[in-house]
Amino acid sequence: MLKRVIYSVCIAVIVGVGLFSFYAWQPAFTPIAPPAKDQFTQQTIAQGKKLAAAGYCSTCHTLPGGKLYAGNYQMHTAFGVIYSSNITPDVNTGIGSWSEEAFNRAMRTGVSRDGHHLLPAFPFEHFNKLTDSDIKAIYAYIMTSIPAVEQLKKENGIPFPLNLRFLQAGWKLLFADTSRFSPHQDKSAEWNRGAYLAEGVAHCGACHTPRNALGGELYSKMYQGAAIDGWIAPALTSSSSSPLPWRQIDFYEYLRSGNSPFHGSAAGPMAPVVHHGLAALSDSDITSISVYFADHAGNVTDDPAASDTLQIALKTQHKIPDMRIDEGSRLYTITCSACHYSGDPLIKGRPLLSLGSATHLDDATNLINVILDGVRSDQGISSLVMPGFRNALSDNDIAAIAAYLRQSAGEQPWPNLIKKVGEIRHQPRFEQ
């Protein structure tokens, strides 16, 4: 009897593995000679250039200081280091021999030309929302306008068995959203344009949507905030911890300029989103994205100047803190207040820290990052710099300032701050 059970289980496993391998197997597309430039119209190539920018292809596919799109940019994930591919039109090491069909399959389903499965660090699930003509445009731009660079992709540092690429087929089956974009009939054309860009090429959810233990986006918690690359990508929904609700105009201002006087600056991984990605889109596209997110955030149309929160914030900031109260208020006054004490949030570049998301998030990470490394000129508002205090302030000092700001913003204290500052100070820094 036992033998028969073992026998049946073995058969079931073999059949299962066989069926799965069959399911996971993807054909290779025949290599082609790189397409000629005149195969595409100038308009298609220009559209591809815009979309490639909006999809931050260069942020992930270019090493800082390296050749455009030549890959080997390191992504540090919970599963190990992943290196991006060379997507220049080099025939041997890039995608020079890829047909449009092969490129389309990779962008939609995360399968390489030779049939191997790609890891979801490449946000193909979002690119799958693009129309065929938009994918064609990106292909046309890369194949005709990016110089070919010979550079082999480094091996990913993913441990066995997660490095078995065919297992990705199972991941995709379980977690990937394979649906194409279809307009929501009950929403405006503007909203739908915003949704198409945000869910698709700009893949906002890849950072702002929490993931499960295996890295799958939790679609039921879309845009509810997540940790990413040593930062917190805050919730963009009504569960935002901001004391002032995000309105359409706030989203617009933040996404267009890199700063909202009522919410803060786009630093860390959000900086290239604004300055490389969204910068390529027209004002009307940014308006559409803002309309879409204002709806997610509850579409509040209040004038914040009239809101109680703003009045309270203004009052708090108008007073110079009593330096004798504690070390935190003393350090804040001498180190930060010269720049953060205008008392008027409408003066750009003098952010009111009592309003900014960095002080209101449940997690102190973003505030600590900004105090350590400041806001570079290519982050936040272009050319406006906040200096970093990595070398000037100790862990205790930074924790004391953070605790003071947290308390004066009327929030519960953050636990274990000194330890947290130490951990963040020593974590490896990656160029954004």
Ligand code: HEC
């Ligand atoms: C968040 C980072 C990220 C972004 C943004 C990104 N990619 Fe990638 N891409 C990757 C990584 C990582 C890989 C390799 C994955 C692996 O090793 O399985 C990859 C692989 C690819 C491949 C497969 C190459 C091959 O040889 O198999 C193509 C094609 C590609 N990306 C195109 C693009 C395009 C076009 C864009 C912009 C529209 C883009 N990627 C944006 C991270 C990214």
Ligand code: HEC
């Ligand atoms: C690569 C990851 C990443 C992507 C992609 C991304 N974000 Fe962000 N986003 C972040 C991080 C990290 C922050 C926090 C930045 C800071 O505080 O300086 C942030 C901050 C924001 C904020 C400010 C929130 C607050 O409460 O302060 C908004 C609004 C925002 N992102 C919108 C978007 C939109 C819209 C998109 C898509 C067009 C997008 N993000 C794509 C990582 C990302």
Ligand code: HEC
């Ligand atoms: C020399 C002026 C200056 C000093 C000193 C300064 N800041 Fe800033 N800070 C700025 C400017 C300017 C910005 C906005 C940068 C931008 O958007 O480009 C900023 C932005 C910020 C932000 C918003 C970042 C975000 O991601 O939302 C925080 C938080 C912050 N500062 C905290 C502090 C703290 C805490 C101190 C003291 C330890 C301090 N700053 C000292 C000028 C300064």
